[in-house]
Amino acid sequence: MDSRNNVTEFILLGLSQKQEIEALCFLLFLICYMAILIGNLVVMVSITCSYLIKQPMYFFLSYLSLSDLCYTSTVTPKLIIDLLAKKKTISYNGCMTQLFTMHFFGGIEVFILTGMAFDRYVAICKPLHYTVIMSKHRCEAMIAASCAGGFLHSFGQFLLAVFLPYCGPNEIDHYFCDVYPLLELACMDTRRIGLLVIANSGVMGLATFVVLLISYAVILYTVRSYSAENRRKALSTCSSHVTVVVLFFAPLLFIYIRPATTFPEDKIFALFYTILAPMLNPLIYTLRNTEMKNAIKKLWYRIIGRKEIT
Numbered sequence: 001m002d003s004r005n006n007v008t009e010f011i012l013l014g015l016s017q018k019q020e021i022e023a024l025c026f027l028l029f030l031i032c033y034m035a036i037l038i039g040n041l042v043v044m045v046s047i048t049c050s051y052l053i054k055q056p057m058y059f060f061l062s063y064l065s066l067s068d069l070c071y072t073s074t075v076t077p078k079l080i081i082d083l084l085a086k087k088k089t090i091s092y093n094g095c096m097t098q099l100f101t102m103h104f105f106g107g108i109e110v111f112i113l114t115g116m117a118f119d120r121y122v123a124i125c126k127p128l129h130y131t132v133i134m135s136k137h138r139c140e141a142m143i144a145a146s147c148a149g150g151f152l153h154s155f156g157q158f159l160l161a162v163f164l165p166y167c168g169p170n171e172i173d174h175y176f177c178d179v180y181p182l183l184e185l186a187c188m189d190t191r192r193i194g195l196l197v198i199a200n201s202g203v204m205g206l207a208t209f210v211v212l213l214i215s216y217a218v219i220l221y222t223v224r225s226y227s228a229e230n231r232r233k234a235l236s237t238c239s240s241h242v243t244v245v246v247l248f249f250a251p252l253l254f255i256y257i258r259p260a261t262t263f264p265e266d267k268i269f270a271l272f273y274t275i276l277a278p279m280l281n282p283l284i285y286t287l288r289n290t291e292m293k294n295a296i297k298k299l300w301y302r303i304i305g306r307k308e309i310t
Helices: 019-048 056-073 076-082 092-125 127-133 136-162 179-185 191-225 228-256 266-287 290-304
Strands: 009-012 089-091
Touching: 009 092, 019 056, 019 076, 019 266, 019 290, 056 076, 056 092, 056 136, 056 266, 089 092, 092 127, 092 136, 092 179, 092 191, 092 228, 136 179, 136 191, 179 191, 191 228, 228 266, 266 290
Parallel strands: none
Antiparallel strands: 009 089
């Protein structure tokens, strides 16, 4: 902590200052968080307890659900509690911890989505080499690389924020601690640091998004020669991935690819990648996926002690 730092806690202004709106948001986000917990746990357990765990796509999906759970849990419980609190505060250490963990799990999610896109590319464009390229060892290595990449990203963000001098005011116009709102509170010129944030978050996110779009464009080009049935199956799987990618990356890029400044709309866009995307991911990946539906049915029959209906 900088020697000029005399701030021991921050005040989070939250989503709204109106009590009626906060009460409505409390109920809404409580339901959303419960849906996130149940949905992602069901996906994780269904995959882990079935043969699907041996398939790379579902192997990655189980870890995506785990990262979704951890990612949203760094922000959403605090948001829900603050919606009922008269004074929304977070300690300096708590703020820096939240910033680090949020970017850590968010970074992991970005890299896992990239791994899932690579898996679909190999499955569709190089099907004869799929089992060799996407071996269990390589899939595990990609998950380990995702964790390492997430750590490097979040550690960079953490260093940019933790050494800033905060001499007051201490009001953060957001519902969680993030780099851009903290830069506005620092009592020094933060323009150069803002460029580093863009390089770390914005450029990384944009480059990953472009790579994902290119990979799916190649996949779409490849499936043109497929039969109608095989083309339908490939597009059904890829459409789920593309939906998740756009839902996660579009608001993320809106916030981090621009110069270091904040807008009131940032809080609304942040809801998309901190709450909405983790809540919808289980639905997106299961509604049009017969294998996932069957795995969930088997899990349900096992829980209630009934024999599976074939």
